Amino acid sequence: MILLIRILGKVDDNNSKEMELKGYQRKDGRKGIRNVILVAYLVECAHHVASEIARPFRDDNVQVIGFGGCYPNEYAAKIMKQLCAHPNVGGVLLVSLGCESFNRNKLSDAIKESGRPVETLVIQNCGGTSKTIEKGREWIKNTLEAFKKTISVNISVKDLMIGTICGGSDATSGITANPSVGLTFDKLVKNNSTVIFEETGEMIGCFEDIIKRAETPLLAKELQKALDKAARYYTIMGYGSFAPGNADGGLTTIEEKSLGAYAKCGSALISGLIKPGDLPNKPGLFLMDIVPDGEPRFGFPNINDNSEITELIASGCHIILFTTGRGSVVGSAISPVVKICGNPDTYERMSDDMDVNAGKIISSTATLEEVAEEIYVKVIETASGIPTASERLGHQESVITYKTFEPIGPNCLVG
Amino acid sequence: MENSKQLIKLSNNDNVLVLTVDLNVGDVFTYAGTDYKVAEAIALGHKIAAKSINEGEKIIKFNMSIGSATRDIKIGEHIHLHNMKSDFIDTHTRES
Numbered sequence: 001m002i003l004l005i006r007i008l009g010k011v012d013d014n015n016s017k018e019m020e021l022k023g024y025q026r027k028d029g030r031k032g033i034r035n036v037i038l039v040a041y042l043v044e045c046a047h048h049v050a051s052e053i054a055r056p057f058r059d060d061n062v063q064v065i066g067f068g069g070c071y072p073n074e075y076a077a078k079i080m081k082q083l084c085a086h087p088n089v090g091g092v093l094l095v096s097l098g099c100e101s102f103n104r105n106k107l108s109d110a111i112k113e114s115g116r117p118v119e120t121l122v123i124q125n126c127g128g129t130s131k132t133i134e135k136g137r138e139w140i141k142n143t144l145e146a147f148k149k150t151i152s153v154n155i156s157v158k159d160l161m162i163g164t165i166c167g168g169s170d171a172t173s174g175i176t177a178n179p180s181v182g183l184t185f186d187k188l189v190k191n192n193s194t195v196i197f198e199e200t201g202e203m204i205g206c207f208e209d210i211i212k213r214a215e216t217p218l219l220a221k222e223l224q225k226a227l228d229k230a231a232r233y234y235t236i237m238g239y240g241s242f243a244p245g246n247a248d249g250g251l252t253t254i255e256e257k258s259l260g261a262y263a264k265c266g267s268a269l270i271s272g273l274i275k276p277g278d279l280p281n282k283p284g285l286f287l288m289d290i291v292p293d294g295e296p297r298f299g300f301p302n303i304n305d306n307s308e309i310t311e312l313i314a315s316g317c318h319i320i321l322f323t324t325g326r327g328s329v330v331g332s333a334i335s336p337v338v339k340i341c342g343n344p345d346t347y348e349r350m351s352d353d354m355d356v357n358a359g360k361i362i363s364s365t366a367t368l369e370e371v372a373e374e375i376y377v378k379v380i381e382t383a384s385g386i387p388t389a390s391e392r393l394g395h396q397e398s399v400i401t402y403k404t405f406e407p408i409g410p411n412c413l414v415g
Numbered sequence: 416m417e418n419s420k421q422l423i424k425l426s427n428n429d430n431v432l433v434l435t436v437d438l439n440v441g442d443v444f445t446y447a448g449t450d451y452k453v454a455e456a457i458a459l460g461h462k463i464a465a466k467s468i469n470e471g472e473k474i475i476k477f478n479m480s481i482g483s484a485t486r487d488i489k490i491g492e493h494i495h496l497h498n499m500k501s502d503f504i505d506t507h508t509r510e511s
Contacts, residue, residue: 171460175423175433179477204503209479244509250433250460252474252494253501256481263477362435362459365420 021384023155024090027115031155032087033318033383034061036334037143039093039136040084041066042107043100049129050095053136058394060144063333065310065398072101075292075403078277082314083398084111084118088334090150091117091143093136098124117143158192158283160383163312163320164264165198167305170325170343171249174260176371177323177342177358183372184321184379185266185285194280196312197265198288200230201301205255206262210287213270218411222273226289230301233291237300264323273412275405276311281413288315289408298402306330307399309337319382321375329353331390333398336382339389340375355389422446422463426478431462431494433476451491462494474499 024032039062041050047066054062065083067076084092084107092111096104104120111118119139126132164181166173185195203210207227214220242254251257271284280286290311291301302308305328309320313335320337322328327346331337341347344359351357356375360366382388421444422432432446438457443450446463457463462476468488473480482499492498496506 171458174477175425175435175460179425205481205501206479242504242506244507247496247506247508248458250458250462250495252462252496252499253482253506254504255479255501256476259477259479259481361423 021155021380022152023159023383024087024150025153026085026087028085030087030316031153031159032089033155033160033385034088034334034336035090035147035150036088037062037091037093037140037147038084038089038334039064039095039140040080042080042094042096042102042104043070044068045070045097045100046095046123049123049132049136052129052133053093053095053140056137057140057144060140062140062144063396063398065333065400066095067102067400069402070100071402072103073402073404075276075405076400077103077107079310079314079400081107081110082277082279082316083310083334085114085116086313086316086334088318089116090147092119093139093143094118094120095132095136096120096122098122117146155383157188157380157383160188160318160379161194161196161280161316162188162379163196163198163288163309163315163317164323165305165308165312165320166261166264166323167330168324168326168328169261170346171251172342172344172359172362173323173325174251174257174263175342176361176368177325177340177356178260178263180358180361180368180371180375181264181321181323181340182266183368184375185264186268187372187376188379189266189268189283189285192283194283194286194316195265195268196274196280196286196288196315196317198290198308198312199261200226200287200289200291201234202261203227203258204231205253205258209262210270213268215269215271215284215414216411219270219273219414222409222412223270223287226273226287226291229289229293230291233296233301236296264321272414273408274315275408276403277314278408279316281415288312292403293406294404297404301403303401304399306332306397307401309335310398310400319379321379323358327353329390329393329395330397331388331393331395333396336388337390337395338375338378338382340371353389353393424465425476428475428478430465430468430472430475432465434459434461434463446491449491453493455493457493464488464490464492464494466490468494
């Protein structure tokens with residue numbers, strides 16, 4: 001703890017070059033806080049083989065991700081590419097069945113281009129399940145050996161990109177965990193980190209405030225367009241965002257529910273609007289537009305919490321701050337998830353799965369500011385390599401679905 | 416901020432406080448030096464008026480409007496769907 005306080009003191013001084021965090025330098029200039037080998041399946045039919053290849057290496061940061069669909073999708077290809085070239089990833093093994101439509105050569109070339117070791121195994125060419133598993137494990141063993149020579153570099157808080165989402169919310173989330181994360185976000189922005197929030201479909205009532213916070217008037221127009229699109233999309237999907245249970249928990253209106261979630265993004269200026277897989281162009285606060293463009297086609301924008309987390313990671317997030325009230329247990333492949341529990345009773349029941357007890361604000365006299373500081377310390381601790389609760393428990397969820405996006409407009413990023 | 420163990424004010428401009436405990440009929444909470452006895456059970460997460468609010472006035476929580484008062488509300492009174500409403504979409508309850 002003394003060590004951590006010393007690190008934080010240095011962060012506060014904005015003298016980040018003195019900070020002694022070690023990370024991994026990647027060819028594109030980004031730095032990672034983990035050195036993961038990915039085994040990536042390119043269709044559900046190759047999922048089992050990929051899992052079997054990774055199984056003996058559970059404790060060596062070998063993790064499985066993939067796209068289940070057999071039909072092509074540009075968005076899915078982009079997300080896969082960005083995940084495979086994520087700064088926390090050091091090497092990739094692609095596992096293809098052989099007849100699926102995923103362009104494995106293009107993905108393999110992109111990974112090679114990013115300076116990472118990559119190998120592709122096509123199950124139909126390797127002679128089936130057992131032979132592919134054997135070849136895959138061999139490749140992992142050799143790559144792990146080479147990993148021992150990976151050069152580590154100093155990183156500081158300004159090298160970090162942090163995302164936030166909430167899941168399994170209850171009445172406490174909006175008054176404890178979410179506003180605490182908002183204050184942590186403010187401090188990260190002050191210290192030149194990049195931070196991302198999303199959930200544009202749950203921001204009715206916050207539009208006016210979001211627009212006011214845009215760095216430029218042209219960006220404000222883009223934010224307005226993204227929010228209008230989200231409101232329309234969810235209306236067509238028939239998504240009732242306010243359930244009677246919300247009222248039992250003390251919430252009265254859709255705008256009250258929205259702003260509880262919105263509190264996670266803090267109070268900094270909004271520096272840009274990105275879509276999943278786009279990289280922010282500078283430090284500061286970014287909004288991710290997660291709602292597909294065009295007419296609704298493939299169902300709900302995000303089918304579960306992990307599809308949101310996967311998108312934040314595809315845009316470069318090193319760490320995800322996940323607030324919960326009812327008690328989510330998930331983590332993620334590639335980037336550690338820090339779970340902040342807003343409900344003191346849930347924390348008591350599920351403390352193994354939680355990293356921060358924001359419920360203290362209710363159950364004792366802890367303030368939002370104190371919990372925000374604790375989350376900030378946890379971010380630094382996690383960046384230094386200490387595993388989060390979900391990492392310790394082996395959680396490595398990852399989900400990629402079908403979506404359609406137009407590229408972002410020229411005014412979404414501000415120079 | 417005027418936080419106590421029972422009530423939390425999320426932002427200085429707010430005209431509501433959020434309960435951090437369950438209150439039963441007859442329980443007393445203290446705010447700004449005055450004791451208030453509750454006439455009905457109010458659960459954790461619900462709101463209490465931090466000042467007198469006129470009919471039509473915005474309800475401010477987290478420094479943002481969460482709807483409007485549908486009648487005059489006295490300081491210390493429970494604020495819920497019986498005395499406020501959304502400015503966007505009417506709230507659907509099990510009874511409605």
